[in-house]
Amino acid sequence: MNDTTLFAFESDFVATLRCVPMAVRFKLDACGIKLSLRQWSRFTREDRHELLMAPCGTPAEVAAYRERLVALIAERTGQEATLLGAPPEPLWERPDTVAPAVIDFADQIGAQPPSADDWRRLTPLQRFALIKLSRDNHDNVNFVPALREFGLAEAAETV
Numbered sequence: 581m582n583d584t585t586l587f588a589f590e591s592d593f594v595a596t597l598r599c600v601p602m603a604v605r606f607k608l609d610a611c612g613i614k615l616s617l618r619q620w621s622r623f624t625r626e627d628r629h630e631l632l633m634a635p636c637g638t639p640a641e642v643a644a645y646r647e648r649l650v651a652l653i654a655e656r657t658g659q660e661a662t663l664l665g666a667p668p669e670p671l672w673e674r675p676d677t678v679a680p681a682v683i684d685f686a687d688q689i690g691a692q693p694p695s696a697d698d699w700r701r702l703t704p705l706q707r708f709a710l711i712k713l714s715r716d717n718h719d720n721v722n723f724v725p726a727l728r729e730f731g732l733a734e735a736a737e738t739v
Contacts, residue, residue, distance in 0.1 A: 583705045584632055589725040597628040602709045604628075607636040609670065609708070611646035614662040615653070622656040672707035675700045679707070685714035691724060694732055706730050 636645040686693035
């Protein structure tokens with residue numbers, strides 16, 4: 581995975597990378613490290629750009645990304661990295677099953693959830709974004725804009 585996509589629904593902060601973009605969050609999950617916004621804000625603009633652009637797909641790339649991130653956290657914040665346990669098969673890697681959280685959240689807000697065909701045609705990063713934007717502990721204001729951006733206009737028209 582070397583997805584460096586910055587989504588339009590992130591446009592209010594991508595120019596400065598003041599918030600962690602989905603593409604970096606995707607890589608954080610891949611390498612199993614939790615990064616707080618406070619830690620991210622201590623990184624230089626160059627650090628943030630490097631983390632966005634760095635590949636993180638093969639086992640060697642994931643290991644290198646993790647090593648660099650651990651070093652950056654220590655260097656810029658004086659803290660140790662918080663390690664996460666990665667799920668055995670992340671839901672965004674399952675193109676044949678719409679994530680239940682996405683269906684539930686769409687239903688909660690009165691939006692049409694993605695169909696199985698819609699879900700299948702999304703990229704893993706797009707599926708990841710919808711899953712993250714449907715979580716209870718997340719600011720969900722970008723869920724409907726993401727549906728629209730991903731070509732799920734029919735799903736977003738009801739909201």
